[in-house]
Ligand SMILES: Nc1ncnc2c1ncn2[C@@H]1O[C@H](COP(=O)(O)OP(=O)(O)OP(=O)(O)O)[C@@H](O)[C@H]1O
């Protein structure tokens with residue numbers, strides 16, 4: 382059945398791919414972002430994922446891509462035309478998002494942040510704060526009128542952890558989970574406490590400061606790898622949606638096809 386919509390979210394660490402059939406996300410995959418990879422390398426990889434899932438690339442009716450890695454756009458667009466016989470929609474100038482972006486320069490906002498806001502607005506009543514725990518942790522504020530105001534960009538949990546390990550000889554690589562206590566009694570516990578409780582404090586602190594600045598009580602939605610873990614201890618995160626970005630891409634596809 383030639384009815385599949387293929388959605389692709391290109392991040393700095395991972396590319397997340399999804400297939401929608403009859404408005405349902407039926408398949409999703411995560412592959413590493415390799416900034417030098419070619420259209421044929423991505424083509425083989427993606428064809429392999431489709432084959433393994435029993436899907437045919439030629440059953441794809443439409444493709445939409447959001448990317449925050451400009452150097453990969455050429456290879457991915459070529460992959461779509463060569464292996465899927467489709468010209469993809471690309472989130473960016475020219476694509477209708479229905480979102481009023483109040484950044485000084487709207488073109489500067491990461492496509493992933495816009496897509497997240499589109500998805501969140503479909504499900505929740507603004508004002509909203511959307512937090513995405515990816516390579517960077519982004520905080521986006523959508524006001525009561527549904528306008529995208531902007532937000533904050535902080536180093537991601539993985540980047541912070543990596544930096545600690547890289548810069549301090551005696552600090553090991555650790556598993557990112559909450560330790561039994563915040564007063565760690567060994568190096569691993571101490572690092573887990575510093576990173577994860579530190580992160581919860583940062584997240585809640587930024588949310589609080591945004592609420593003060595706007596004098597509003599927004600709904601707080603989180604997505605991305607560590608959303609679930611951080612949300613458990615956060616005072617303010619109310620909803621976790623691991624597929625927010627893919628949902629937003631699918632909505633944008635429907636609005637622009
Ligand atoms: N249960 C977990 N425990 C620890 N870390 C996790 C867990 N689940 C996900 N992660 C981390 O989150 C990351 C995935 O998060 P996400 O997909 O939001 O960001 P990313 O793909 O790394 O970033 P980007 O979207 O910028 O490429 C993984 O690389 C992993 O390090």
Ligand SMILES: CC(C)(CO)[C@@H](O)C(=O)NCCC(=O)O
Pocket residue numbers: 392393449489490491492493494515516517519534
């Ligand atoms: C912040 C990241 C890296 C998060 O993926 C991405 O959204 C991005 O590159 N944004 C561009 C800068 C901005 O959004 O203001």
Ligand SMILES: [K+]
Pocket residue numbers: 392514515605626
């Ligand atoms: K992501």
